[in-house]
Amino acid sequence: MKITTIETLQVAIPLRRLHQMAAGGADIGLGKYPIIKVKTDEGIVGLGEAPALKEWGGDYGTYFGESAKTVMLVIREHLAPVLEGQDPFRIEWIHGLMDKAIKGHPYAKAAIDMALYDIMGKALGVPAYQLLGGLYRREIPLAHSIGIMPAEKAAAEAAVAVEDGIKTIKLKIGLDPERDVATVRExxxxxxxxxxxxxxxxxxxxxxxxxIRVLRRMEEYNVLFVEQPVEGLSAMAKIAQAVDMSVMADESAWTSQDILRILDMRAADFVSLYPTKPGGLWKAKKVAAVCEAGGIYCNVNGSAELGIANAANLHLSASTKVVTLACVYPVTTLEGREKTKLAGRFYLDDIITEPFEYKDGALIVPDGPGLGVELDERKVDKYRIA
Structure with missing residues (x-):
């Protein structure tokens, strides 16, 4: 089997509400994501998605924020030319080709990687998790993420999410210490x-x-962990040694080498694992292995993915032992087929044909071949912007 062509497009899905965080403000481009189709000479098409946000990136410019336009440009101009004619099963080889073609741009490479796992799974008739280590867990507990908003409004949303079955609430903080503490309290x-x-x-x-001053005030409310309160591992290490709650690294933790630095500096207790930050599912499994060897537990986090990349989230979570914490990604929602009142609902619709099964605060990994999703081409036409 050989890769013949790689197509890119962009959609914009309507939001349920804005999701403000300390990095980038309220409207950071959620749901305005590139979708790719990797086509083969045997007629199998692999789907990928790059939930890239230009306002978000790693410490001190180590990993810069990608955008939908940069992702599509990088794929068209730099990745597609070296991948056409390649065997999609040569996953390590293909990652080497991509890294030689252009440095960085992990979200663009992750979209390709997702599509390759989709192709391989479809060709073999197995779900992607079987290619990532097999099924470790079928149900993935979710955390409902609440953006920066007034404390009373956040509390009201948390109450509805709990009614929907959610067991973990994640609160965005980092702009106003008084509001932050009041929100946790409420x-x-x-x-x-x-x-x-x-x-x-x-x-x-x-x-x-x-x-540290803010987090110590929150500790009486039994906060499990704080995720990436500051920029840089030196500052993260100071916090990890000064507060009782655990510390999770996200923007500081992209690659296996980053995990080694975190371990060496004792800068975090947990790591937020993505399919996208390392450059794909293949490399995410390598990051997870280093975390496990170092005694660091993970969740799978992301950028409010649409259905294709959310499927990748599920397959990574389902196949990775060290993912023990509630994961932060959407309850994929199709208009008129909502699974919850608001828990996990970033969007009002999606571009896949079937939503994932939701049960008592958890998503169920799909068992279909590859990523286990299909595009609704009518929805793609409706929401396409590029």
Whole structure:
């Protein structure tokens, strides 16, 4: 089997509400994502998606924010020419070709990688998780993410998410310390002691000392962990040693080498694992292996993916032992076929034909071949913008 062509397009799916975080503000381009089709000479088509956000990236420009336009340009101009004619089963070889063709751009490469797993699974008649280590868990518990908003509004949304079955609430913080503490207090009061609360600063606090002051005030409300409160591993390490709650690295944790630095500096207890940050599912499994060897547990996190990349999230979560924490990605929603009142619902619709099964706060990994999803071409035409 050989790759013949790679097509790119972009869609824009309507949001349920804006999702403000410390990095980038309220409208950061969620749902305006590139979709790719990798075609083969045997008629099998692999689907990929790049949930790239230009306002979001790694520490101090180490990994810069990609955009939909950069992803499509990189794929068309740099990746497609070296991949056409290649065997899609040569996954390690293809990653080497992509890395030689252009440095960086992991979201563009991740979209290709997803499509390759989709092709391989379809060719063999097995779900992608079978190619990633096999099924470790079928149900993936989710955390419902609440953007920066007034404390009372956040508490009201958390209450509905809990009614929907969610067991973990994630609160965006990092812009206003008083609002942040008030939000944690109000949400804890609303949901009670049996629901897990986590907070995510998105590098928003200006220094380790500033973050430590805020986080110590939150500790009485039993916050499981704080995710990336500041920029840089030196500052993260100071926080990890100064507060009782655990610390998760996200923007500081993209590659296996990053995990080694985190371990060496004792900068985090947990890592947020993505299919996209390392450059695809194949490399994400390598990151997970280093985490497991170092005693670091993970969730699978992301950028409010649409259905294709959300399928990749599910297959990674389902096949990876070290993913023990509630995962932060959408409950994929099709208009008129909503699975929840609002839990996990970033969008009002999607471009796949079937939603994933949702059960008591968890998504069920699909068992269909490859990623287990199909495009609704009518929806693609409706929402296509490029």
């Amino acid at each position: 949400v804890r009061k609303t949901v009670g002691p049996g629901i897990t609360i986590t907070v995510d600063g998105n590098q928003g606090y200006p220094s380790a000392k500033a973050a």
